[in-house]
Amino acid sequence: MEAYWMKKLFLAAAGVLSAALLVTGCGKKAASKGTEMVIENGAEPQSIDPTQIQGNVEQRINAALFEGLVTTDPKTCVAVPAVAESWDRSADGSVITFHLRKTTWSDGTPVTAQTFVDSWLYFMAPSTAAVYAYMPAMVIKGAADYNAGKADAGKVGLRAIDDYTLEVTLVGPVPYAVDMMTHYSFDPLPMHAIKKFGKAWIKPENFVGNGPFVLESWVPQQKVTVVPNEKYWNKQNVFLSRITFLPIDDMTTAYNKYKNGEVDWNATDTFPFDMLNEVKLRDDYQVYPNLASYYLEFNLNNKTLKDVRVRKALTESLDTKELVEKVTQGGQLATGAFVPQMAGYTPADGVKFDVVDAKKLLAEAGYPDGKGFPKLTYIYNTSEQHKKIAEWTQQQWKKNLGIDMDLQNMEWATFLAKRQANDFEIARDGWIGDYQDPSNFLELLKSDSGNNDGRYNNPDYDALLEKASKMPAGTERMQVLRDAETMMLDRDAAVIPMYIYVTQNLIDLDKWEGWYPNTLDLHPYTGLKLKK
């Protein structure tokens, strides 16, 4: 009897095992010869469809599969020709004419000026509900109304003059427009494939792209692999025979895999503290100032925080240099400014660390030595890094001003919901720039910005940004933007700039050629190869 049942059980177990093996697929294509690169890509991508993506994880895959009119220079991140060979601007800067090269999709269909018109209209169409549609909608004339469903496509400033000439009319001179177009929200889309396959067009068997690589496979939670696109116009500069993107959330696992030589490029960013001291000493640790800012938001509707003297006191009492040296320790920059350093722009000086003045201001506001100061709560999303920063801040305020602050952590979605609903007193915040222009950061605090969670509302500030948006590129415009930043920080202390982030990558540059640390952490795959 037992033997009979044991046998049955065993057979059942074996059956489950072999069925599972069949489902997961053991028969794989043999790897083609050449250089393969394995990238530790952070997390499982949400999508491969350019209309549905947001974030660095998706960007790294997108850069392999699609190419816009322009792409980023691997060192400086400014726009360099891609599908567009060249472009010129009208005298007032508000019309850009792109001259496209003759390129095709991976299935041989030509990529024309009309392709871009159709793609961008599709991207911004209300029914597509692309989260990043606000980027093209922000700069292309008539696009904002079209994106909001208030105007039809005919009103959008896009025109295919001929097959290979595209005219884009902007809302104004928008000096950063071409740099912005390196972003994936300006990708061409294979409309013919979308029409044919519907939502399934991004499946490997249907996939059509115009980037240096095409999608080979995607096994959820395991890997995304791409192989060279034979139809790519610049394929002589593609040296990798395959790229494998691994989704690894756990930092320790990712680092172990890298250390063991199973991964070529660890792109997960932000190493946990216990690991950082070891990582920092490695020759293959690539650190670079990032176009990203870590800051604290004040709720400006709060009775206590409405008083600019209180906000200034809270800001002046924090020695952020100590924060980056003793707490974050990853090479972050405590500049005191909200906007990161970028070409042509010198960020505002910001409020300086000055405990004496801070105490004086707090006394003037009615809280001498912190007496009578209400207990406020500082909220942050659960993470070791944010926790340490919050604790440091809490302790500084206690030591320098004599005030008590409560700290409260919450998981991401709850935190976002609270912060966006303006239901907080002090909250951490961060912004990673999408393109190199100070307005990308300063616009966050405009009174009508959807990201202005603290509800900073200063008509003078709004007016300065409005003015800058109509100005052509140049030092004058940058000065107006700097004035705005100075007003927001020095006069109004609307936020506390904590530090400028750094990008942290692990890749052996003695082994790989064509990879450079840069401010946007964007790394094109063309030109990337093993050193001889």
Added chain:
Amino acid sequence: MGKFIVKRLLELIPTMFVIVTLSFFMIRLAPGGPFSSERKVSPEIMANLQHKYHMDEPLGMQYLRYLGDMLHGDLGPSFKNKDFTVNQLIGASMPNSLILGVTALAIAVLFGISFGLLSAVCQNTWVDYTTMSAASIGLSVPLFVVGPVAVLVFALRLRWLPTSGWINGRQGWKTIIMPAMTLALPYFSSIARLTRASVLETLRSDYIRTARAKGLKNSVVMVKHVLRGALLPVVSYLGPAFAGIVTGSVVIEQIFLVPGIGNFFVKSALNRDYTLILGTVVVYSAILVVMNLIVDVLYGILDPRISYE
């Protein structure tokens, strides 16, 4: 027996219904939603997103729609893994969790019963003490400690095994060794202790004395009489253990990059991926309920005193 199974299967329906209903409404209570994003989207786009996933309908309507789709075997689209449906995601990850779970459980059962039996037979000797101490450690040290230590020793120092990955990847079957062993550890410990205790108890029972008095050989007594009686508690433990080992391997999946369903279970909740949360809950509860049923059936077979007629 057949009647009993049919009855229990029918009971499954209301159980699952209650679970799905409770989960459906509970996850909506959590702040935020599947479209929460740091970059706040315009109200127009948000409205379109909501519409695309029928989230603009009244909750009751959404619930009925979900139930209707579920009855047709469609668990809906995933909100966060936008290129896949929940069916596809579970279909791709569940087999991996099963492979890992079955392997781990096989290891746990094989070694657990052997060592448990050995301990009982050699009660109060060094064999017994060593095995039971090892079992205590296995039970008390959490997997998130055992896992990384194993990686450190076997992958980074000794370089015998890959740090992580899965069997259909480059390193093949070697990748399953560490996660399966680690996952098996607490179950091995429980099974060893359970087996030891129940073998000791059975050894003292009357029918064993009778068997011995009949002059049966010791090995026959042990295998045919003692083990069969002693395995009952182990079998009843195996049902929940199997469910636990398949559903509870989240930590192991993270540490060893096993593309299983546990990852989805945790991440979908954090992402407010409503359909994926419900999908995993449905699958997990089905496994739990079915495993309990199987245990009850096995009980009837192993213990002649139990009858379901």
